Amino acid sequence: xxxxxxxxxxxxxxxxxxxxxxxxxxxxxxxxxxxxxxxxxxxxxxxxxxxxxxxxxxxxxxxxxxxxxxxxxxxxxxxxxxxxxxxxxxxxxxxxxxxxxxxxxxxxxxxxxxxxxxxxxxxxxxxxxxxxxxxxxxxxxxxxxxxxxxxxxxxxxxxxxxxxxxxxxxxxxxxxxxxxxxxxxxxxxxxxxxxxxxxxxxxxxxxxxxxxxxxxxxxxxxxxxxxxxxxxxxxxxxxxxxxxxxxxxxxxxxxxxxxxxxxxxxxxxxxxxxxxxxxxxxxxxxxxxxxxxxxxxxxxxxxxxxxxxxxxxxxxxxxxxxxxxxxxxxxxxxxxxxxxxxxxxxxxxxxxxxxxxxxxxxxxxxxxxxxxxxxxxxxxxxxxxxxxxxxxxx
Amino acid sequence: xxxxxxxxxxxxxxxxxxxxxxxxxxxxxxxxxxxxxxxxxxxxxxxxxxxxxxxxxxxxxxxxxxxxxxxxxxxxxxxxxxxxxxxxxxxxxxxxxxxxxxxxxxxxxxxxxxxxxxxxxxxxxxxxxxxxxxxxxxxxxxxxxxxxxxxxxxxxxxxxxxxxxxxxxxxxxxxxxxxxxxxxxxxxxxxxxxxxxxxxxxxxxxxxxxxxxxxxxxxxxxxxxxxxxxxxxxxxxxxxxxxxxxxxxxxxxxxxxxxxxxxxxxxxxxxxxxxxxxxxxxxxxxxxxxxxxxxxxxxxxxxxxxxxxxxxxxxxxxxxxxxxxxxxxxxxxxxxxxxxxxxxxxxxxxxxxxxxxxxxxxxxxxxxxxxxxxxxxxxxxxxxxxxxxxxxxx
Numbered sequence: 001x002x003x004x005x006x007x008x009x010x011x012x013x014x015x016x017x018x019x020x021x022x023x024x025x026x027x028x029x030x031x032x033x034x035x036x037x038x039x040x041x042x043x044x045x046x047x048x049x050x051x052x053x054x055x056x057x058x059x060x061x062x063x064x065x066x067x068x069x070x071x072x073x074x075x076x077x078x079x080x081x082x083x084x085x086x087x088x089x090x091x092x093x094x095x096x097x098x099x100x101x102x103x104x105x106x107x108x109x110x111x112x113x114x115x116x117x118x119x120x121x122x123x124x125x126x127x128x129x130x131x132x133x134x135x136x137x138x139x140x141x142x143x144x145x146x147x148x149x150x151x152x153x154x155x156x157x158x159x160x161x162x163x164x165x166x167x168x169x170x171x172x173x174x175x176x177x178x179x180x181x182x183x184x185x186x187x188x189x190x191x192x193x194x195x196x197x198x199x200x201x202x203x204x205x206x207x208x209x210x211x212x213x214x215x216x217x218x219x220x221x222x223x224x225x226x227x228x229x230x231x232x233x234x235x236x237x238x239x240x241x242x243x244x245x246x247x248x249x250x251x252x253x254x255x256x257x258x259x260x261x262x263x264x265x266x267x268x269x270x271x272x273x274x275x276x277x278x279x280x281x282x283x284x285x286x287x288x289x290x291x292x293x294x295x296x297x298x299x300x301x302x303x304x305x306x307x308x309x310x311x312x313x314x315x316x317x318x319x320x321x322x323x324x325x326x327x328x329x330x331x332x333x334x335x336x337x338x339x340x341x342x343x344x345x346x347x348x349x350x351x352x353x354x355x356x357x358x359x360x361x362x363x364x365x366x367x368x369x370x371x372x373x374x375x376x377x378x379x380x381x382x383x384x385x386x387x388x389x390x391x392x393x394x
Numbered sequence: 395x396x397x398x399x400x401x402x403x404x405x406x407x408x409x410x411x412x413x414x415x416x417x418x419x420x421x422x423x424x425x426x427x428x429x430x431x432x433x434x435x436x437x438x439x440x441x442x443x444x445x446x447x448x449x450x451x452x453x454x455x456x457x458x459x460x461x462x463x464x465x466x467x468x469x470x471x472x473x474x475x476x477x478x479x480x481x482x483x484x485x486x487x488x489x490x491x492x493x494x495x496x497x498x499x500x501x502x503x504x505x506x507x508x509x510x511x512x513x514x515x516x517x518x519x520x521x522x523x524x525x526x527x528x529x530x531x532x533x534x535x536x537x538x539x540x541x542x543x544x545x546x547x548x549x550x551x552x553x554x555x556x557x558x559x560x561x562x563x564x565x566x567x568x569x570x571x572x573x574x575x576x577x578x579x580x581x582x583x584x585x586x587x588x589x590x591x592x593x594x595x596x597x598x599x600x601x602x603x604x605x606x607x608x609x610x611x612x613x614x615x616x617x618x619x620x621x622x623x624x625x626x627x628x629x630x631x632x633x634x635x636x637x638x639x640x641x642x643x644x645x646x647x648x649x650x651x652x653x654x655x656x657x658x659x660x661x662x663x664x665x666x667x668x669x670x671x672x673x674x675x676x677x678x679x680x681x682x683x684x685x686x687x688x689x690x691x692x693x694x695x696x697x698x699x700x701x702x703x704x705x706x707x708x709x710x711x712x713x714x715x716x717x718x719x720x721x722x723x724x725x726x727x728x729x730x731x732x733x734x735x736x737x738x739x740x741x742x743x744x745x746x747x748x749x750x751x752x753x754x755x756x757x758x759x760x761x762x763x764x765x766x767x768x769x770x771x772x773x774x775x776x777x778x779x780x781x782x783x784x785x786x787x788x
Contacts, residue, residue, distance in 0.1 A: 037663040137663045197645035197671040201637045204672040207665075208630045212606050236602045240634065243595045248733065251591035257702055269431040269531045271601075271696055277591040278598040302665055308651055336730070339642065 006227030012114035012121035012293035020081020022047045022116045027149045039136035043125040046150045047116025048072050048108035051100035061156040064107040065164030065171035071115035074107040083291040091375050097383040111146045112138040112299035120295030133219035140307045144174045158182050165189035165371040170307045176323040177309050185389045189330040190371045192342040194308040203305045206237030219295050230294040235285030242284050244337040247367035320349045326356040328385045337368040400621030406508035406515035406687035414475020416441045416510045421543045433530035437519040440544045441510025442466050442502035445494035455550040458501040459558030459565035465509035468501040477685040485769050491777040505540045506532040506693035514689030527613035534701045538568045552576050559583035559765040564701045570717040571703050579783040583724040584765045586736040588702040597699045600631030613689050624688040629679030636678050638731040641761035714743045720750040722779045731762040
């Protein structure tokens with residue numbers, strides 16, 4: 001709770017801020033970009049980064065899709081314009097499994113995000129003021145449609161692979177369903193075809209915590225003074241997520257029943273005396289509140305809850321029957337948020353449809369976040385999978 | 395959120411309210427009742443209920459220990475003075491596994507509770523105003539010590555069995571450790587020897603949600619107008635707990651991705667349009683807010699987080715070495731909050747110490763709450779276990 005620096009009103013990247021490695025692509029300036037919710041956006045900007053060089057035949061392009069609080073900075077250090085280092089630093093780069101010496105790699109901040117792509121903190125084209133509560137509900141499909149515009153802009157006709165974990169995997173799945181002829185393969189990690197009731201439940205609790213925060217002001221907080229913006233609701237929402245991202249065993253090993261600030265409080269029992277695990281969760285919550293926008297957290301969380309490849313397509317079977325991309329589905333045995341059975345379902349559904357699919361399981365105690373923590377277990381299979389696709393004729 | 399009746403400021407039973415089946419025992423009127431936190435209480439009242447008749451030799455007394463939001467009303471209908479029907483109606487009663495024709499059964503509302511036992515909503519002896527923020531931190535051991543006073547008052551020299559699930563099981567364990575010669579057996583269901591970091595994490599999130607509720611007023615809200623008391627923070631805290639009390643599979647089967655109020659909202663996508671699982675969680679949160687006191691929820695939740703039979707006793711091994719009571723440990727295979735490995739740990743620890751112990755696992759998909767939902771699976775083993783104790787000489 002205490003901090004020398006006042007909490008910024010929003011951790012969003014705003015026009016005028018240092019661009020860092022971002023590039024920008026703006027579309028729908030003369031036509032409107034229709035969203036699933038029925039609202040249309042204009043002047044949609046996508047912030048993205050690329051690594052490597054697109055081949056003359058355009059066959060080596062890979063799209064990376066980021067998760068909830070990620071952004072376009074998939075690899076590279078933190079620095080001017082980038083609040084965090086790359087979220088997949090060990091996996092993406094020259095000579096790494098996603099080899100930027102060989103592939104043209106693209107990563108875009110999602111629609112609704114807060115790191116350069118149009119989202120709730122962005123200026124509304126009509127008045128230049130932040131959208132705030134005016135920002136419409138977006139879906140994973142809307143994110144993918146905006147990425148398809150970027151694809152055209154970049155001159156990529158087909159992605160060699162679309163790759164993502166968690167919400168990134170939802171995007172990969174939607175790419176495979178929406179644009180079966182524009183992707184040659186997908187890698188779907190720790191994700192699902194449809195958000196389950198329990199996943200929605202965790203999301204709903206976070207939403208309610210944010211709504212309870214008086215400083216959230218129904219989403220219109222951008223003109224608040226520093227330190228008077230939302231933060232505590234987002235912090236609590238993130239605490240919920242952080243527990244679901246990790247695991248019982250690792251929490252026990254790492255924190256046990258240790259008290260925080262033990263030197264100061266001794267063995268006194270107090271209602272607000274924290275255990276070490278509480279300090280850890282609050283630290284992560286506050287850290288997120290410094291670098292992320294509360295409304296983006298809401299928007300993206302809702303997009304995940306709305307994720308359902310079957311929606312409007314008759315049935316799950318009919319939706320998945322559209323997929324022709326060879327697939328690598330990746331589960332994590334200790335994942336309590338997107339349990340491994342969900343990635344096995346993807347794998348078995350595709351196999352039943354005659355689509356080449358393999359299933360890999362990360363053997364890690366770290367829970368959902370193992371797709372970032374133990375990504376080394378993916379190195380060999382991922383490199384092999386991509387090499388196979390690169391050398392195939394499809 | 396919307397409701398015709400304004401939310402009561404507290405769902406606590408208050409002096410002057412209909413007593414229902416409660417009886418009351420007040421102690422520490424001339425001496426002080428010392429708590430683990432260093433504070434001493436005076437004029438401690440315990441609200442309790444009894445069923446059946448204590449044998450002349452006093453050998454047939456069973457103590458039931460309730461869980462977080464339970465109370466002394468273990469069996470019997472809701473009605474005047476009792477906001478809920480008995481929490482273990484199917485298990486406790488004439489001819490039932492805990493047979494009140496045969497045993498003298500006692501259940502007391504815990505210290506810190508809100509259904510007649512001294513808690514944060516109770517009048518402070520000094521000024522008659524609710525304790526509110528003045529109520530000290532209590533522990534499971536404090537609860538058990540207060541039950542030991544009640545035991546003397548009732549003329550019970552030894553409990554034939556101390557039985558409880560969840561927090562009730564924590565009390566059973568502490569009885570076995572603190573008063574090894576005053577209990578002849580224990581039944582510890584879906585509980586643990588030490589709250590884990592993950593369990594503390596869930597508790598901490600609930601605490602933070604309550605603290606964020608402006609109507610909680612740092613715990614001093616009892617003079618608020620009806621409808622202006624805390625409720626939303628407690629509702630969110632309960633939503634967290636409710637997810638951990640149930641299971642992924644059952645949420646999927648029961649709610650899937652159904653929308654609430656579908657007739658009204660159609661397929662419109664809106665940020666605050668609820669899925670059925672959200673409606674369910676909010677319903678349970680609001681229901682609790684009507685019948686429970688927010689400060690009691692905090693007090694009891696903290697007591698659970700502080701639960702550690704090893705605290706101040708050198709080690710877990712040394713603490714558990716005090717236990718001599720034959721034990722039935724009960725796990726639930728789908729319990730994500732108190733996973734079955736924790737009850738197996740109790741069982742194996744006792745066996746290793748030469749204490750008779752059996753382990754039973756409830757085969758239910760319902761998660762933690764299965765100890766109430768599927769208690770029928772306990773009927774036969776529980777009846778047999780109690781019969782064995784009743785007929786033993788110990």
